[in-house]
Amino acid sequence: MADEQRTTYHQPKTSRGQRRVNIILDAAEQLIAEIGYDAMTTNAIALRAETSIGSLYQFFPNKESVVQALADRYRSSLTSLLDDALELASTNVSFSEQLECIIDKVVQFKVQHVAFEFIFDWTSCFPTESLADEVMSRLLSILSLWAPEMSMQQKQLYAEVCIRIMSALLPATHVNSQIRPEMVTELKRVLANYLLPLFGSN
Known part of the structure; x- marks a missing residue:
């Protein structure tokens, strides 16, 4: 994995944002267990989390940052x-x-x-x-x-x-x-x- 890839993510500022982040992380966790990290995409995470890709990118710039969280x-x-x-x-x-x-x-x-x-x-x-x-x-x-x-x-x-x-x-x-x-x-x-x-x- 390239060193220049960002793994930082944005902390939610509200309880609603935290709930959304938790749902996204739960979805990523399930996908890693089911299909593996390499096959997982941000689109797949958003779909499993039943949220928009824009909402995911509000907190996570890429899938590496999701896994870091x-x-x-x-x-x-x-x-x-x-x-x-x-x-x-x-x-x-x-x-x-x-x-x-x-x-x-x-x-x-x-x-x-x-x-x-x-x-x-x-x-x-x-x-x-x-x-x-x-x-x-x-x-x-x-x-x-x-x-x-x-x-x-x-x-x-x-x-x-x-x-x-x-x-x-x-x-x-x-x-x-x-x-x-x-x-x-x-x-x-x-x-x-x-x-x-x-x-x-x-």
Whole structure:
């Protein structure tokens, strides 16, 4: 994706405008899940949202900006989820229990946000760095609670590996928006085998 393409979008100034933006983002989310990003067009988004193309362009100059706004919406929801996990980490819950809890929440998050797999692709060139940065930041905070003596460089390495594992295996935990429990179990096993030797004594 060309660097010069605009990914900025206009924030609505009224509640009516916000409702319209939400409908547009919902439509884009559905289309990404159904036909993929490449096949999606602004005309298709407007048609699915039952709004005029002019109304869409009032907020979004192109489809890249629509996806950026969708990524920002995901970032807000996912940040809240990870903040809950961070709060849980400060209790007496074991690391293993917390790891399972986080995975269960992320798996459920994917059910509720059907384009998440595309938006949060660690290897994607799409400029949604703010989402990845938020996830990395929260994960580093969680790891810092479990291993305060570990260097930041080490924690960044472990956090990135965890994110890449999740990015690679999360799609396999669902089929047609239905959770596959056996694959969720395998995802937990893979991450536990990687992390528990590091933090399992906590």
